[in-house]
Amino acid sequence: MNIVAPKPQAVPADRIEAGKDLIDIFLPVGTARSAAQTVIDLLDVANDLLPEQGYQWRFRTLTTPPAEDPRFWRNRTLLFLGSMKTPWFAPLQERQRLRRMLTCASRVLLVGGAVMLPASVGWDPETPLAVHPNFDTVARENHIEPAPGGVIDTGRIMSAISTFAVLKALLSLIAADHGRFIADAIAEHAGLQPSGPTVRSKHLLKYQQRSQGDPLVAAALEKMMSNIENPKTIADIARMIGASTRKLERRFHDKLGETPRTVYCALRIERAHDLIRQTTMPPAEVAVATGFGSSANLNQWYRRAYGHSPRAARKQVYVGA
Secondary structure (H helix, E strand, C coil): CCCCCCCCCECCHHHCCCCCCEEEEECCCCCCHHHHHHHHHHHHHHHHHCCCCCCEEEEECCCCCCCCCHHHHCCCEEEEECCCCCCCCCCHHHHHHHHHHHHHCCEEEEEHHHHHHHHHCCCCCCCCEECCHHHHHHHHHCCCCEECCCEEECCCEEEECCCCCHHHHHHHHHHHHHCHHHHHHHHHHCCCCCCCCCCCCHHHHHHHHHHCCCHHHHHHHHHHHCCCCCCCCHHHHHHHCCCCHHHHHHHHHHHHCCCHHHHHHHHHHHHHHHHHHHCCCCHHHHHHHCCCCCHHHHHHHHHHHHCCCHHHHHHHHHCCC
16 A cells, blocks of 8 residues: 655555655664664655655664565665765675665665675675775775765666765755756755755746746746735736747646646745745735735635645644644
């Protein structure tokens, strides 16, 4: 059964199915889960911004007894999170199973000392690996030629020299799943690259991703975002970007499958949702700040989008929902 949560998070192995959005995070035995906090924080940021269902993850060790059937590991992303101090070799009794996992998984990400795992099971990934300087000697002794760079991404096999460099590797993984534009927006939101001038929103990212960089749609979205409080007519938006209303409507239909009016309204109601949940502004002020004019009008559109009133949404915030 596929579990869909409001905010995907760590879930039991028997409650998730394989897929690119499911990540098995392996830690050395005795390592606290807090060692993976930077990874989880970035995945949380991604889930906040991704237009569709985000990532789920499960913590494991090499001694965790999963299904022995090699097919269990197909289409899974395996993240082996080693430290920068200790090389990670597989225990003798786990080597055969680990080799099957590495062979069957759709993606493998080796971090820090985990770059030694393939060598310890006699599996050659046939790709260069990013090796931390601390492991340079032991890597060469195990016939691993360290490659330059903090992150090496060859598609199925990725490696990062540390838990800091793994953030860059994860962004590369997200770009492969959802596109470079989404990955850059997540990096910007997480403070991993300079912020741009545009306010980020889940709906905006969804529309920008769907439009595939179409300049007319991009220009219209920019005007819509900059005119949330005092919404313009679609004819006004078209005039601002030098297009006819009919041309703009056709382009939105072709690229987004929606009309400019429904897209504009979605952006405004999303902003209202953010203000309701993140500020103490009265609903009447939120209505004005998002161009809905009155509480009654905001309430009507808000219920259509979220299934409950703005006041109910704010009450959920206060009770910790």
